[in-house]
Amino acid sequence: MPDITFDTPDGSIDALLEQPGGADPHPGVVVVHDALGLSADIRAITRDIADHGYLTLAPDLYSRGGAARCVTRVFRELVGRQGRAVTDLLAARDHLIARPDCTGAVAVVGFCMGGGFALALSPMGFDASAPFYGVLPRHLDEALSGACPIVASFGARDPILPRAGRRLTETLERHGVPHDVKTYPGVGHSFANHLPAGPATPLLRVVGFHYGEEQSRDAWRRVYAFLGEHLSGSR
DSSP states (O other): OOEEEEOOTTOOEEEEEEOOSSSSOEEEEEEEOOTTOSOHHHHHHHHHHHHTTOEEEEEOTTTTTOHHHHHHHHHHHHHHTOSHHHHHHHHHHHHHHHSTTEEEEEEEEEETHHHHHHHHTTTTTOSEEEEESOOOOSSHHHHTTTOOOEEEEEETTOSSSTTHHHHHHHHHHHHTOOEEEEEETTOOTTTTSOOOOOTTHHHHHHTTOSOOHHHHHHHHHHHHHHHHHHSSSOO
16 A cells, blocks of 8 residues: 555654455554664565554654654654654554554554564553564663563574563563563574665674574564454454
C-alpha cells in the first residue's frame, strides 16, 4: 500500500501502512525502524508482518527533516524515553486502535534503535513488545515497571549489547512480566535485518553485523507465536 500520513500531537508524519487479507478486524503492530530509517528492509518486514495477519503501521521518525537532521534528536528521545519520537509512536498505536479494521490489541516491534523504543514503550499501553537487539533503557528496573509481555531477540556476538539478554531476563523475572528472551549464538547485531551492501560489508561481518538466516527464521517464529498468544483478544 502507498505511504500514508497520520496525525500526532506535533503534526502529521509519514508512515507505511500494510493490511492483511480478509475482512475481519485484525490485531495491530507498530513497527519502529532502525537508525537507517524506513528502508527497503523495514518495508519488507512490515509487509511480512501484515501477511501473518496483523494490521501493520511503520511510522517514519525522520519525517520532519530527514535522517541527517533527525537521527540525533530521535536517539536523545530514546535515551530520555520522552519527546516527539515517543509521542509519534504512541500516536501510531492510537491511529491503529481507532481504525475499524483493528481489534484494539496492538504490539510494538523494533530493530536496534527501534528495539530500544519497543522496550521503552512496553509500559505505555501496548499489549506486547518484540524488540530485536534493542538498546536497554537506563535504570532498567524503573523503565520496565508495568511492562507488557516482551519477546526479545539478541545475538551473542553483538559488540554493542554484551549480556543484554541476561540483564533483560533478570529484570523481567523480578517484575513478573511474561517474556521470551533468547540470545542466538553465531550472530551479532542486526542479524534479522538485510543491511545495505557496500565496501564495509566484510568488516561488518567480522564484528558481528550480518544477516543470520537460520537465527532470523527462529526469532520470527517465536515472535509470531508470542503475538498470537498475547494479541488474541481485543481491549
